[in-house]
Amino acid sequence: MSTEQLKGSCHCGTVQFEVRTQVTQATRCNCSLCRRKGAAMSPAFDAADLQVTSGADALVLYQFNTQVAKHYFCKHCGIYPFHQTRKDPNLWRVNLGCLEGVDVYALEASVSDGASLSVVEDA
Numbered sequence: 001m002s003t004e005q006l007k008g009s010c011h012c013g014t015v016q017f018e019v020r021t022q023v024t025q026a027t028r029c030n031c032s033l034c035r036r037k038g039a040a041m042s043p044a045f046d047a048a049d050l051q052v053t054s055g056a057d058a059l060v061l062y063q064f065n066t067q068v069a070k071h072y073f074c075k076h077c078g079i080y081p082f083h084q085t086r087k088d089p090n091l092w093r094v095n096l097g098c099l100e101g102v103d104v105y106a107l108e109a110s111v112s113d114g115a116s117l118s119v120v121e122d123a
Contacts, residue, residue: 003045008098010074010081015055017081019094021045026096026109033064033071037080040104044091050082 004023009016019042026040034041052059060075069086073079082094097104 003049006099006102008081008094008100010055010058010077010079010098012074012077012079014058014076015052015074015079015081017050017052017094019045019051019082019099020049021094023096023099023102024107026104026107027093027112028109029112031065033062039080039095039097040107040109041083041093042096044085044088044093047084047090047092050092050094 003020005018005020006023007016007018021042022045023042025043027043028034028038028040055074058075059072062071062073063069066086068089070084071080072082074081079098080095081098082092085091085093096102096107
């Protein structure tokens with residue numbers, strides 16, 4: 001599957017970005033955070049393939065459990081646009097629902113077992 005240069009944003013449009021990634025295979029994760037946010041994520045891509053074009057100052061960092069993965073949210077609308085992965089800090093994933101022209105409901109998604117990576121019970 002080829003990668004595409006795509007544009008994305010949070011809900012309010014404050015955070016805007018460009019990313020080069022595949023759209024499929026979409027992934028959902030079963031860790032406690034991802035179960036609650038319900039996002040369909042892109043395949044992992046290199047950190048250099050993500051460029052925040054505006055609103056970087058509106059991004060808020062959230063970390064939990066091992067404090068390795070870095071989940072970013074817009075401080076104005078609360079939407080999660082992307083995160084740095086726990087398995088490899090050079091790899092990122094984007095919330096496919098934030099990308100222009102992508103219908104996440106039309107994509108098939110696998111489930112990643114993030115819950116098994118937890119060091120905290122029920123995380």
